[in-house]
Amino acid sequence: MKIAAKTMRAALTASIVVLAAGAAHRASCQSTPATAEQPDNYTWLEEIHGAKSMAWVNAENAKTETWLNSDPHFAALEAKALTVLDSPDRIAFPSFMHGTIYNSWNDASHVRGIVRRTTLADYLTAEPHWETVLDYDALGAAEKQSWVGRGLNCLRPEEDTCLASLSAGGEDAVTVREFSLKTDSFVENGFVLPRGKQSVTWLDKDTLLISRDWGPGTMSQAGYPITVREWKRGTPLESAKEIFRGEVTDNGYGDHATVLRDGEDHVAVILEQSASTFEHTSFLLSPSGPRKLALPPKSGITGFLANHFIVALQEDWTPAGQTTRYPQGSVLSIDYDAAKADPEHLKPTAIFTPTEREFTQAVRTTRNHLLLTTLNNVQGRAYIYSPGKSGQWSRKALPIPDNQTVAVTWASPTEERFFLSLNGFLNPPSLWLGNAADGSLKEIKSEKPQFDASNFAVHQYEATSKDGTRVPYFVVGPKDMKFDGQNPTLLTAYGGFQVSQTPGYSPTTGKLWLERGGIYVLANIRGGGEFGPAWHDAGLKTHRQRIYDDFYAVAQDLTTRKITSSSRLGIEGGSNGGLLMGVEFTQHPEMWKAVIISVPLLDMLAFEHLSAGASWVGEYGSVSVPEERKFLASISPYNQLRKDVNYPEPLIFTTTKDDRVGPVHARKFAARMEEFGEPFHYFEITEGGHGAGADNKQRARTDAAMYTYLSTKLMY
CATH class of the missing domain: 3.40.50.1820 (Alpha/Beta hydrolase fold, catalytic domain)
Structure with missing residues (x-):
């Protein structure tokens, strides 16, 4: 799930x-599992918003409210x-687009939150001056809807036109609207997708690739989309052209498209058929249609760097026509041009190979480098990997203390700068600005305890x-x-x-x-x-x-x-x-x-x-x-x-x-x-x-x- x-x-x-x-x-009191199945007498509670169900919920909530309100400690x-949740001393974690810092923020004055921005130079000061871009509380009040923001998906490389996802009350289903960072407003007559469980990505400024409910036969048994359509600006949504169709039995998290762009302006479109929870089939979209990539089912393309796919393996793999076996947990690179020419015979190069106690957690790319975080006996570690002319990769370890979790909070294929966050059970979050080109890393913010x-x-x-x-x-x-x-x-x-x-x-x-x-x-x-x-x-x-x-x-x-x-x-x-x-x-x-x-x-x-x-x-x-x-x-x-x-x-x-x-x-x-x-x-x-x-x-x-x-x- x-x-x-x-x-x-x-x-x-x-x-x-x-x-x-x-x-x-313990030995004497452990419960022995019952072998028989009990009759299900409460299927009526499966009607989530039904009158009988909600009457039961309201009655139970009333009992709990009485108990909480009677407890002298609850208030x-x-x-x-x-x-502490509304504390102004929290770090405003950044995303970085064209020299501008963007941040999503909630506090007592912005209950549902805002998207705001400032310059990098101002962000590095103790008290940045923020400019509000999108106010979810104001939007909800104007539209009489309980909107929760689910982020902005901005078209690269310009990154000034975005898709804003809005959730009603926090559910997974979202409404999607085109939003301009030039005018800080929704685009008049722009792209709009009605509420649904959906995936959408930019192909270009006038084209979206969309997975959503298109009607009978377009959703899996699990309730996720199985078709991908191409929607052109200015045309009716229902006229969008189908470019991929999976099966109704594709019971993963939905069949969808991903548009990959590296720092050298190479573009690759990947179509993913999600057969089950952990098994996927990846297709490369070509002028003649989707072409299957001979990747193992338990693997995923996690990045695109220097015209190479970055692939994370979740199962052992010996590529067709080769004898080298790559163990599960490995991170590999695969040449994009070679994959286009022959998607059935892929020739990977190992970037990271797991050890007995160290395994990959996340992979991100900058313009010319790869950032990789791992756990070594549940201790966070981070590395910068650099591709060499011979096709091999070198790495530099970043200084991460024990008992802290490390995460790449932002990195972009258009930049060498990146942000890392560190935090531990007793260590408030700190934010570090790094440069993958020279391997530098500097703490720039630390949250007050x-x-x-x-x-x-x-x-x-x-x-x-x-x-x-x-x-x-x-x-x-x-x-x-x-x-x-x-x-x-x-x-x-x-x-x-x-x-x-x-x-x-x-x-x-x-x-x-x-x-x-x-x-x-x-x-x-x-x-x-x-x-x-x-x-x-x-x-x-x-x-x-x-x-x-x-x-x-x-x-x-x-x-x-x-x-x-x-x-x-x-x-x-x-x-x-x-x-x-x-x-x-x-x-x-x-x-x-x-x-x-x-x-x-x-x-x-x-x-x-x-x-x-x-x-x-x-x-x-x-x-x-x-x-x-x-x-x-x-x-x-x-x-x-x-x-x-x-x-x-x-x-x-x-x-x-x-x-x-x-x-x-x-x-x-x-x-x-x-x-x-x-x-x-x-x-x-x-x-x-x-x-x-x-x-x-x-x-x-x-x-x-x-x-x-x-x-x-x-x-x-």
Whole structure:
């Protein structure tokens, strides 16, 4: 899916989990999976906006509101959360176009946010002078619509005409409108695409390549587009010419076009057919039509540099007609002209080859160089790669400290300058300006701390999973932390879709949890990408129990070290991490005192027909395959809930506007708990999409609800 784990981590700032319990007690109390499938009595909750469904939601929300408003800590926590989320001391992270800095910004005066700009010279000062380009609050007020900005896609190389994506309430579906950076206004009679799940890119100033719902037979079973059309300015949208058509069974994230431009003005158009969650077929658009590139299904073109495609491998590959085997996790370059001449016999050159503990995370290009970030035993690293005349690549390591996450926040094929961000559990974000041509790197901004981290330290430990696999995890706590099993601890993980969980600065976690005596634990379980594609593949489909065993092993290790105990341990996860929480809730109910289940998948026997669920069969398997259905029934939290089990009282959170996973999983799970007479708190907000809220006010309230719950269960 990409049920966007990184997006979820940024949105669900209350990502903390705690685990503990005595080994003998755990062994005797673990829940044995039920073999039979329970009847589904709550399909009526699948009508997301139905009167009966919403009456149930409103009733449960009213109960939760009563509980929150009666808690003496809730209002203060909400105020603290909003203060740090709206802090003017946050770094205004930049994009850079033709010497001008652009930034998207939210604060108390701009609840839904603005796009603004300044010069590079002014940006480098302590207090830049910003000019507003696009005001989403004003636009929403004028149009009586709850708009959330989803970014500007600007035509290169001029970068003065853009496509603005607007989401109603934070959902994935967007409305697209042409916007001019010359006039700071929407273009009269410009390109407009009505609301939908769609992908759009510029071919030239008068032509768009669009994937969207064109009518019957143009959307996959997962609800994503399968056709690409070329739309010319001044013509009706419905007259757009089809240039590519996939299959309705293409249940990845949609078939779409990408226009690649390098710093030398070479242009390549790639058409991608997304067959499943992780398998893609790439076509090169030529005058005679699409031509298939002989790349392995689990690979992707991640950049275009010096007339070469940059390709990231997620599986081993021996190209046709060659004997060299390139291992999964490699980054390769392929000559564009050679690929055009013979797309069936590609001749790659290795740029990066993974080691036992170091794997690629992201690849970006400048005009003449490649930027690559990696994880080395979950420690962030960054490199500049330079192509040589002989076709080989040299690299220079950039100075990245331990226990921090590094990300390329901006790079462009028209520039050698780039921006890097660094942050860690206790280190506020810092911004660095680099030059790929000479390898220089200079810190230009550092965010003021949003909480007092002077008394805390970060440690990295390893747990041993059921099959002997070593699973690393981070612990953030006081320097003088007592190992007496009494620390209120929050443990979190994601465990899916090859998404890596790395050290990150969360001001709400720091202010609402760490400062108040909590311990934070982040587990790097299988299913993620911390140790490359194999770390992810180990937990696919019927092997998924390994992921849940990893998480439980970290909990056991925390209790063995006496960092915490089951009476002080809470867990939290969102999206696929919400499924993880549901599984741990049903498999080891005795282990957790608090469980937060956010925007989750929980009904794994029905997920394929709920929202975009069919696009995740590559991760979870399918109920249409008997062996996979049997396994899904054995782990599905909705199916595994049983009467007369002593479950902890969970907090279940979702949003009505979530058009990716949808609110149905959370609703049905809570309804079954209600049927069984089990206590729970249920919290469904209207907006927010697949996240914690559509703006900082909504996110602050969600955070406050989560930390109020955790405090009640683990601290008092």
